[in-house]
Amino acid sequence: MSTQRPLTLKKVAEILNVSTATISNAFNRPDQLSAHLREKLLAECERLGYHGPNIAARSLRKGESGVIAVLLTDSLAYHFTDPVANQFLQGISEVLEKNGKQLLMLSGAHGDAPSTGIEALPDGFIIYGSQDHNPLFERIIKQGKPIITVDFDAPGFASVNIDNYQAAYKIAEHVLEQSVSRVAILGLRLIHSDRVCRITQGELYDESEAVSRRRLNGYIQALKDHQLDVTPDLIWHVPVNTHDAAVQAAREALMISPRPDAILCMTDKIAIGVIAAAKELDIKIPQELKLVGFDDIPESSMVTPTLSSVHQHLKQKGERAAQRLLKGQLNDKEILDVKLVIRNSSCE
Template sequence: MNKNNKPLTLKKVAEILSCSTATISNAFNRPDQLSASLRERILTECKRIGYHGPNITARTLRKGESGVIGVLLSDALTYHFTDPVANQFLQGISEILEQNNKQLLLLSSATGEKTSTGIESLPDGFIVYGNQENSRLFERVVQQGKSMVTVDFDSSDYASINIDNFQAAYDIGNHVFVSEPMQPAILGLKLIHSDRVCRITKAELLQESQSISRRRLNGYLSAAKANNVEISCNRIWHIPENDYQLAYQAAHEALTSLPMPDALICMSDIIAIAAMAVARELKLDVPDIVKIVGFDDIPEAARVSPPLTTVCQRNKEKGKVAAEKLLAGELSQNTILPSQLVVRLSS
């Protein structure tokens, strides 16, 4: 047991165990290089003297790489463990990293603003997920000068992975509008800078370069115009997060407003599923009285009753492609992945 407060170094441990530093390192990091009995003996002795393995920071400085890939998230960490779209995206990244013996480090711009711990210096490269406007953590990541791929937002300096949000929204909007609804409404997501559910004004809207939701909104409105359907700003709701309760609030406001909407175009499946719950509570038949469509094609979209019409944007595939591009060093190309209109019984 190490009775000295000083941390044991690799060199010191090698002296104590009368073997090379390479042998100690291999016992922890490359077990295939040693016999099972030798590795077990070294690990047992290391445990006895209080040595827990080579310092990852020191190894990073020495080798110039850590074997860690960072994912910088725009929302809080808790959100990405509960949101099904984020779950699918992170699953795709994880599959590729596991295949390449890499580790994953999650960082959040929402919680990493107040103090700098320097942890952003550890990863070899970053996948940046979501808009990073005014993010100090993103600025610190950029200053590291490491490889980077962005997803669901554009940066002129880095490769990006997106779908054509405008076209996908146009396609599902056109599907709704060809049936000539008289009073459609849009339940939007993160359209303006506000933490409350509210209707919007045009002046408040985020720019297309900042918000994929703005691109979707433009797609909906273009489809409406092409079908001679008018949607004014007071028929468009802003929901600050992809959260069921907030979506329920917005859907309840919309479906109890006058004139009542006969079609709800929702910017996520979570929003649409909440809207369907409100419709059931108000005894409004879907789709006969009100049509409801979503966006994402999460697994639950096919299981609700009636099954939800939506856009499949291949969230898991986004994660896989982002990780593959980063690891391959393909850092100059913008990639547009295909999306698909999935028509089910809700419309």
Template sequence: MTLKSVAKTLSVSTATISNAFSRPDQLSKSLREKILKECSTLGYHGPNITARSLRKGKSGVLGVLLSDPLSYYFNDPVANQFLSGIAETVEQHQKQLLMLSGADSGKTNTGIESLPDSFIVYGSQEHNPLYNRIIQTGKPIVTVDFDAPEFGSINVDNQAAAYEVASYALKKRSAPHAAILGLRLIHSERVCRITDDELYDESESVARRRLNGYKQAAEESNIALSSELIWHIPHNTFALAKRAAKELLSVTPRPNIILCMSDVIASAVLNVAAEMGVSVPAEIGVVGFDDIPEASRTSPPLTTICQKSKEKGKQAVLMLVKGDTSSKILMPTELIVRDSA
């Protein structure tokens, strides 16, 4: 049934029906409850959001474009914190949230990107057709964890943060011998070591900027970081990180400092070290990046970089709510010193 036909059946105005669903403050409690009950009996469940957005020019929906399959964002703790910050702030401003995945978006074109009023774009969107279609809508966009010149953005200084945590770890060893467990350093789905010519450009990859920070700290400490001791892990999962950690801890001579590009990776190193009887931090120092909630509960607790992922999500929503789509926000990070290094 349509809004008009329901209003005619109940002998009220279309505005009254609409208010019962979307503006309850405009009706008395008893009248609203009566209308909703009668609408339910008729099988009418509210105004069509697409039609309403076409009529008013606004849907009240905020879109979040993600670069990986949606399932990844429910399992990855950093992405989970980020989306939690978005969800809390969206609810506070009485809006709805639509999550879109850029993974395999070239295979389908549903046109769903026309519904949201504005978009948060999370992570690099290289070769993503859906991202290009969203740009063509001309709607407000804020990017997070990558920068596009024409849009507002929220980032952290990944290179400076990585430099800080690596410098701290290297100074804790009298004869430091370092290795890196990297995340998405090259275009490969395999857990593997890398060569220099395979690396992403700095503009493409947060991980590349973190790698530059590690290298900068090593150079200042006169330490050679061989590419043979840099691993690429394609996805931020415990299983893949554990595979890389087993390879790394079996190297002879074994590094005594392991710089990890995420806390998930670092926790896998701690797990493998415990299985192999390698003492942390006595024999190896381990540092992470992100400061996920689990980082303080590992054994030993993890030294890491806090990048306030939840706050990124909140700030991104607030920028769009305020109409600020030009600011380039660089959020602060903090070195969190615990026992693993």
């Protein structure tokens, strides 16, 4: 039994007695045709069972695919639920759509899996989050295509970041001005462990350049400058930025004796978990516990009490990364501004 071969652009053009460029424009450049002609051509293509130029073939022919990839640190499912990633990806998507580009999302969570070769398709890459020892990132680098990193720096590549160290220092300093004496830190991914736990003395001064480490170092320096001890028994590692993990870490921190009178959280989602745990334990915020987060996600202004946080322009971060990649601005390391947003969780 013979199998019918897929229709090619050339074959469809012959059947419809038009040029290949006209068919291509109907799918990819509608501004080049009248609305009536485009609708007629698309209807004829649908009747024939032709759904447009093959993107892989176009990539080989033109040397470009029109696709930009974002390599994510975590699973794709996680980034659909994380409010920080949501806004970042929204910024990228809007820029790509305006420029007629498509978005491909790649997960670095299983970068050591056998290669499917899909990373060869995109014209350029936005790398979001630290990719330590990720074989997929290493394969991408070897292609020599345009790359811009976000929320971490990689030697030789342009980047878009905020000053996580300085922002963490400033929000911690705000808390320390409230006459607190025992401060706990709830950090995100401080060590390689899938359990909520406190870190050890040997893990305290890891030299990693990951966002979580920069924020931790900012908190620690602020504590030192206010003559407060920094001990690992008051620092929790939260493996994932989820409500359940945050509540578990918060319960542990709030049940030690003596109890902390301030908690510095590395994300707003973790801080919102602290609010939930404090309500369970009948601990009043901010009267008995001063609390701050980081990122200023929309929920931070809607919880009770409202959450003090570091506001970063998450959507703008995605926009800048996409704009610079498309313009070929691949040399500079850009630092975006942030600001403190002080609300009810840290001040009486």
